[in-house]
Amino acid sequence: MPYVNIKVTKENLTPEAKARLIKGATDLLVNVLGKNPNTTMVIIEEVDTDNWGIAGETVTVRRRRGA
Amino acid sequence: MPYVNIKVTKENLTPEAKARLIKGATDLLVNVLGKNPNTTMVIIEEVDTDNWGIAGETVTVRRRRGA
Amino acid sequence: MPYVNIKVTKENLTPEAKARLIKGATDLLVNVLGKNPNTTMVIIEEVDTDNWGIAGETVTVRRRRGA
C-alpha cells in the first residue's frame, strides 16, 4: 500500500524513463519491505526549473551560470 | 483549517466536476469534524497517465492493455 | 486510482472519525468521477497546533487568544 512521490525538474523525461522510475520504486518497496506491488502507487511530478530552488537560487539561474 | 489534496489522473475533468470535489471534500470536514469551511482548503492536482504508476506500471500502459 | 491527503490539527480524532473521513473521501471520488474505490488511497495527517499556522500565527496562539 505504499505511496511514492518523485519530484524532478522538467527536462524531457521520456515515457520510458518514467516507466523505469515507477518500476524501480515499486520493486524497492517490494524488496525492502515486502509490500504488495498491486497497491503500490508512484506519482512523478515534473517541476519547471524556474520553480525549483536550491541554495537560494532557481535551477534556471544555476544552469545559466554553469553551477 | 483543514487542508485536502486530491490527486487524480488528468482526463478531461470539467470545472463542474472540480467544483463538486471541492464542495464535497469541504462538507466532509465540516460534517465529520465540525471544521470551519471558510478556512478549509482543497487543492486538486491532475497527473498525466505517463506519470502515475500502480503495480509497477504506468497508467498509460495499463489502459493500453485494457487492465 | 486517486490519492487523497487530508491534513487536520491533532486534536483527539477518534478511529471512528478517521474511518468516516476515509469512507467519505472515497465515496466522493466514486460518485463525482466514477473512480474505482479499490485503488483509492486516503491518508490522514494530524498536525500539532504549534506546527500549523494561519494568518501568520500558530493555531496554538490563536486558540489561546480565543481567535
Place this chain on the structure above:
Amino acid sequence: MPYVNIKVTKENLTPEAKARLIKGATDLLVNVLGKNPNTTMVIIEEVDTDNWGIAGETVTVRRRRGA
C-alpha cells in the same frame, strides 16, 4: 537540509517573483534555524484557479463573484 513546498494560484508569476520566493524561504530557514542553504530545497507549485478551493468554492467562482 530543509524542504519547502509553496503552492499558489497560477496567475502570471514572473521568474523574478519566483526567485524572490526561493531566496526568501531559504533565508528564513537559515536565519531561524541555522540551516545550511546549500541543501535547502524550495519547490513552487502553481495551481489553476479551477483546482483550488476555499470555503467550498473554487477560486475561479469566488473571483467571478468578487469574493
Place this chain on the structure above:
Amino acid sequence: MPYVNIKVTKENLTPEAKARLIKGATDLLVNVLGKNPNTTMVIIEEVDTDNWGIAGETVTVRRRRGA
C-alpha cells in the same frame, strides 16, 4: 536535485530498512536519470494504520478482517 517522498504504514520499520529505502531511491534517480546523489533528498513518512485508507476502509479494519 530530485525529491522523493515515501509514505508507508507505521509498522516497526528498522533504521536499516529505512537506510535501504533511502539508498535504493537515490540509486534509482542516479541510474535512470543521471541525477546527482549529493542533492537527492528522500523523506520517509510512517503513517498509523488508523490514518491510512484503501477501498474506503482503514488499514486497521482491513487487517482485523484479514483482508
Place this chain on the structure above:
Amino acid sequence: MPYVNIKVTKENLTPEAKARLIKGATDLLVNVLGKNPNTTMVIIEEVDTDNWGIAGETVTVRRRRGA
C-alpha cells in the same frame, strides 16, 4: 490563499522557532505576491533523522560520521 509546507529534521524546535517560521513564510507571500495573510496556511513537519536521506544516506548516519 497560499499553502506552504516546511519539512525539517526533528531536532528540538521550540514553539518560538516554529512561530517565527510561520510568521516569516506568511510575510514572504504577502511581500512578494501581495497575498492575503488571513488565508495563508503554513504547516511545519518534523522528520526523524532516520527518515531523512541525502546523498543516499540517512541524516542519522551522516551526523554520526560528522558529515
